[in-house]
Amino acid sequence: MTKSGFLLQISRDLQVAIRRFGELLQPLFFFVIVCSLFPLALSPRPALLTEIAPGVIWVAALLATLLSMEGLFKTDFEDGSLEQLAVSPHPLPLLMLARVCAHWLMAGLPLVIVAPLIARMFFVPVDALAALMLSLLLGTPVLILLGTVGAALTVSLRRGGVLLSLLVLPLMVPVLVFGARAIDLAVQGAPVNGPLLLLASLLALAVSLVPFATAAAIRISLD
């Protein structure tokens, strides 16, 4: 019963997202454009670009996920389907987790796939690309999970976009630190297990706790 609810929610969210394909690509374009601004603003020296690449990619990925968060509950809140989710017999935290999974497939996974291309434009050595993708693979779901709490808290507000960033950005600091460090170590050819394991533990912690906070926030917003 609950499991099918989880899967139904994912497939419904994916369907809705695919019908609005243009919107889906916006965070991805944003990510690519922000990354390509840095060589223009600083200098195209390969040594400099390789040095700043981990930070730039992670900050851009963070901003791109944040950008995609605002609309996560907005339309559902306005047309009342969020209320239907809240009163449905399925546990709300599980449905929220399903929404996170669907959203990650749409907004997180494309970043993971495009990031190596950006990294090569920043002259990051090929050996470091695996660590780069792995760090994004572990880190972007945490960013999205934290973002859903902010989105759920601000969904009933008229202009919640900037507020959402204010709430969520400080919480994302650990992911940024560990993610960027993993790439940095990989570029230097050092072992990357440490930061990647820390990212994985952040993910485990976020997956197990955040859906409950999001569900509570949704119920408060619906009042």
Added chain:
Amino acid sequence: MWTWFYKLASPPHFFRIAGMLTPWVMGVALSMITIGIFGGLVLAPADYQQGDGFRIIYVHVPAAWLSLFSYSLMAIAAGIGLVWRIKLAHAVAASCAVPGASFTFLALATGSIWGKPMWGTWWEWDARLTSELILLFLFLGYIALRNAFDDISKADRASAVLALVGIVNVPIIHYSVNWWNTLHQGATVTKLSAPSISTSMLWPLLVTAIGCTFYFAALVMQRTRGEILLRERRARWLELELN
């Protein structure tokens, strides 16, 4: 014992008790701070390394301690309010935010002023300073979220969720910033071995820290009374109380 406790959680009762206690707590706070500051600025000897510059510790450390204490108190009160639906707990949480943010700012400002003679720069990406900065951002987010709602009860519960998510994150942020800092340890930062401190320097620090905590308690009680006035402005008991 328990009935006394339950009674305290009712706004009218708290309003009266806090009204009576606040001047006394404030008195204790101010006299302790005076004694501590006198001990720190006059009686304590100058540091052999830092000279008189170290004396800013008597403001910096209490402020840093209170920044963490107020965030924890805010989150605990918010959690109690959310779980047991106690209105007073939400009022306490709301009252902690602005003093807490102010103490965090004070800790940052004094840390920065201290950094100038010690490290030679106004700002250093030191682990503790950086975590204080992020704590300030957390406070500002909480205050911004609270102000965004028109409905007080909704603001209470939404900000409570944020405070709880924040308090889980505070140790993680602190750890990650520490970790980040040890990897980036530049040669410019000369860490002073802080923990060993002589008794003549320590007692004024403890006295000021406790005094500042009392000051914070008085502030929170007074602000909570304000919150109660705002929330219960249409209540009958308040009308009777004030006339």
